[in-house]
Amino acid sequence: MRTPKYWRQLLAIALWAVLLPAPVYAIAASTDAPASLRSEADDSAALDQRAVDRELALFRGSAISLRQAMAIAEAQHAGSTTADVSFDGAAASPVYRVKTLHNDRVWQHAIDATTGKIVGGAAASPLDEFDADDRSNLATLKAIQHRLADAVRVAEHAASGKAISGGLIRERGRLNFAIVVMSGNDLKEVILEPPGAASRR
Known part of the structure; x- marks a missing residue:
């Protein structure tokens, strides 16, 4: 599942590739590493950037938005709320992976990014299978408006x-x-504190 941490890593890779395309070679040339190792590092960075570019291109072409995918997943269980959602272009067909919270269970759904249809069945995990921090976060999510x-x-x-x-x-x-928001060709991370969350720490 593509977590916010995953997209933060992609954000870092994308920014690194945009901000440091030329100096990478200068830095590598100034080290004592063999040329073969420098070449492998350059190839790895190029592969990472290609993976980022491919994922973002698939996202741009998706007919279903992240908000629509959330609504589709939440409609499966009346009263559920989304705890985590991410675009996954590595699947055979691009999907949104949505985790919803309902009746002390976390449901996992895959929503096709082209058709909006649910792919496969939903999997549910009881809250007691999560660690204390995750349970605390989910309890806060349930409590806030x-x-x-x-x-x-x-x-x-x-x-x-x-x-x-x-x-x-x-x-x-x-x-x-x-x-994480795609704005033009840039990825931007927006952090928002829900009203009432601070009082439930």
Whole structure:
């Protein structure tokens, strides 16, 4: 599943590739590493960038938005809310992987990014299978009024783009929504603290 951490890594790779295309060779040339190792490092960076470019191209071409995928998954269980969602272009057909919370279970859905149809069946895990931090985050998510869908809408407006992933992160004791948005050719991360989350730490 493509987590916010995965998209943060892609964001870092994309920014590294944009900001440091020329100096990479200068840095490698100034080391004592054999030419074969420098070549392998350059090939690895090129492969990483190609993977990023392919994933983003598939996302740009998807007919279904991340918000639509969330709505489709949430409609499977009345009253459910999305805890994590991400675009996955590595699958045979691009999908959104959506985790929803309903009745003390976390449901995992794959939504086809072209048709909006659910791919395969839904898998459910009881909350007691998660570690204490995850259970705490999910309990806070259940208790607050705002939803990940609200955060995605705000992030897309703020970053002028389309969200590619979203989920929960806890930093310095605060539970936040982390949304990665594609704006033009750039990936931007938007961090939003849900109202009421700080009081439930």
